[in-house]
Amino acid sequence: MEIRKWKLFWKLHWIKILLGIGITALAISLVIFIIIGIRAWNEAESYLRQSQLAMIPLQLYLQIIMALIFGVVYTFMWYWLMFKRGAQSFTQTKKKSVAGEELGITWSDVIGMEEAKQEALEVVKLIKDRAELQRIGGKILKGILMLGPPGCGKTYLAKAIATEAKMPFISMSGSEFVEMFVGVGAGRIRSLFKQARQHAEFEGGCIIFIDEIDAVGAQRSVDRGFGGQTESNTTLNQLLVEMDGLKEKELNIILIGATNAPETFLDPALLRPGRFDRKIYVDLPGLEDRESLLAYYLRKVTFDQNDVKINRLAKITIGYSPADIANLVREAALIAVRHRKQSITMSEIEEARERIALGIKRKIKMNDEEKRQTAYHEAGHAVVTYLLAPSKDVFKASIIPRKATGGATWIPEKEETFIKDQKELLSEIKIALGSFAAERIKFGFTTAGVDGDFQVALGIAHNMAWRWGMGKSGLIGNFGSLVNQRQFANPLMSEETKAKLDNDVQNILNSCLQEASELLRKESALLDRFAEELFKKEELNYDEIEAIFREFGKSRT
Numbered sequence: 001m002e003i004r005k006w007k008l009f010w011k012l013h014w015i016k017i018l019l020g021i022g023i024t025a026l027a028i029s030l031v032i033f034i035i036i037g038i039r040a041w042n043e044a045e046s047y048l049r050q051s052q053l054a055m056i057p058l059q060l061y062l063q064i065i066m067a068l069i070f071g072v073v074y075t076f077m078w079y080w081l082m083f084k085r086g087a088q089s090f091t092q093t094k095k096k097s098v099a100g101e102e103l104g105i106t107w108s109d110v111i112g113m114e115e116a117k118q119e120a121l122e123v124v125k126l127i128k129d130r131a132e133l134q135r136i137g138g139k140i141l142k143g144i145l146m147l148g149p150p151g152c153g154k155t156y157l158a159k160a161i162a163t164e165a166k167m168p169f170i171s172m173s174g175s176e177f178v179e180m181f182v183g184v185g186a187g188r189i190r191s192l193f194k195q196a197r198q199h200a201e202f203e204g205g206c207i208i209f210i211d212e213i214d215a216v217g218a219q220r221s222v223d224r225g226f227g228g229q230t231e232s233n234t235t236l237n238q239l240l241v242e243m244d245g246l247k248e249k250e251l252n253i254i255l256i257g258a259t260n261a262p263e264t265f266l267d268p269a270l271l272r273p274g275r276f277d278r279k280i281y282v283d284l285p286g287l288e289d290r291e292s293l294l295a296y297y298l299r300k301v302t303f304d305q306n307d308v309k310i311n312r313l314a315k316i317t318i319g320y321s322p323a324d325i326a327n328l329v330r331e332a333a334l335i336a337v338r339h340r341k342q343s344i345t346m347s348e349i350e351e352a353r354e355r356i357a358l359g360i361k362r363k364i365k366m367n368d369e370e371k372r373q374t375a376y377h378e379a380g381h382a383v384v385t386y387l388l389a390p391s392k393d394v395f396k397a398s399i400i401p402r403k404a405t406g407g408a409t410w411i412p413e414k415e416e417t418f419i420k421d422q423k424e425l426l427s428e429i430k431i432a433l434g435s436f437a438a439e440r441i442k443f444g445f446t447t448a449g450v451d452g453d454f455q456v457a458l459g460i461a462h463n464m465a466w467r468w469g470m471g472k473s474g475l476i477g478n479f480g481s482l483v484n485q486r487q488f489a490n491p492l493m494s495e496e497t498k499a500k501l502d503n504d505v506q507n508i509l510n511s512c513l514q515e516a517s518e519l520l521r522k523e524s525a526l527l528d529r530f531a532e533e534l535f536k537k538e539e540l541n542y543d544e545i546e547a548i549f550r551e552f553g554k555s556r557t
């Protein structure tokens with residue numbers, strides 16, 4: 001034990017020990033030289049003494065000039081290193097580590113990611129039972145990779161693992177390793193792992209968390225001559241070396257990397273066995289997860305329990321990350337305060353959603369003509385959605401101008417879908433073109449307000465024909481992938497094929513427009529009713545919309 005302590009002391013303080021020895025040696029030699037000098041002086045001739053004395057002013061003068069030059073250079077370098085480099089020495093990382101218990105994120109705080117949580121739970125077990133695992137010769141965990149879209153709580157989960165495993169936690173971002181100069185990133189990696197090893201020796205283990213690991217771990221590539229590529233390659237190589245080093249030592253160090261980028265973006269070397277061999281997918285929350293997230297955040301504020309239906313709200317927040325949900329509730333609370341309300345109701349939450357998605361309401365007044373046009377535009381979307389797309393809810397319609405739009409219709413999916421089929425794609429095009437159809441039927445002319453809708457419709461139709469083999473011409477193949485190679489004259493594709501595909505796109509758009517127009521013409525009374533109601537009230541909520549469709553016998557419920 002004693003020897004180990006001394007070893008550790010040497011590891012931590014070797015610079016100081018060496019410096020001490022060096023300075024002492026210098027001082028002793030200086031004293032010896034002075035003594036020899038005085039003796040020589042006393043024995044020298046008087047002529048020699050005088051000539052030596054005459055030289056002293058010149059020597060002093062030269063020394064002062066040298067000292068000044070060195071002083072200026074040294075100060076400049078010191079300033080540059082200390083301040084321009086953010087008060088840290090160039091290749092060192094002085095990251096504050098936090099003790100696991102101080103992070104204070106327990107399992108009960110981890111909500112809205114049940115699947116990832118189960119995986120993480122297992123990881124903690126493996127970290128804790130390390131000794132047992134070693135005894136029976138099982139594989140020891142070294143690297144964990146967290147994958148998933150931003151805002152889903154990867155950092156949070158990593159902290160929870162540290163808290164539960166009761167280990168110190170060092171966190172860094174991959175971008176902190178990215179530097180212009182060769183070797184700097186690698187130096188920082190070395191320094192980071194060194195720090196972790198010290199923690200592990202003192203405290204029995206350490207967790208390193210590197211966010212945005214793709215900044216370091218992107219696929220290595222050939223240097224194009226600017227040196228930047230070499231630098232990122234050496235950084236990644238150093239990371240690999242350190243990770244392999246973890247295997248040999250008996251120290252309990254776990255590296256957790258997180259990335260928003262797809263797995264294929266990372267260098268394959270990182271994913272090889274013995275490196276990041278455990279993956280946790282932290283995905284967007286599903287319906288139940290969203291419900292628990294909403295309940296969690298709403299519990300922190302006052303909300304109207306009769307008005308705000310958490311299960312309904314969970315349904316219409318498809319695609320929201322935990323961060324988005326937290327943001328939604330926060331924004332709703334701010335709006336409630338501004339309206340001097342005692343508690344948050346559904347109308348505040350809806351306003352918050354619109355503000356986040358579309359920007360704040362504008363004070364500009366549309367004239368009646370513009371307002372009516374917008375009302376018909378939105379009514380076109382709403383009616384087509386309600387009648388042709390049973391998988392979508394028509395949740396809200398509004399003709400209050402916002403940052404980029406004159407109006408908006410909110411049509412969330414009722415359930416998550418992962419891959420859309422042809423029918424769903426076509427109904428999405430019909431919904432987008434519903435506005436154009438409604439404007440044309442009512443007024444005989446259309447507006448520039450269809451700009452965004454056309455972009456959506458064209459995008460889907462293009463992909464259907466060019467990428468997914470859904471065009472009338474029967475051409476099969478992902479032609480989009482050929483064009484992506486940015487070649488002006490693409491030898492892999494004939495002009496004939498291109499013309500056929502473009503023809504397919506227009507075919508899809510035209511038949512969708514025709515179907516939407518026929519529907520709206522047939523239901524023109526419903527369209528008029530919806531548009532006039534929207535014109536009058538400017539905003540229609542879920543229940544008001546349901547009521548209108550019920551009047552015409554179209555209710556879904």
Ligand code: ZN
Pocket residue numbers: 377381435449450453
């Ligand atoms: Zn529109």
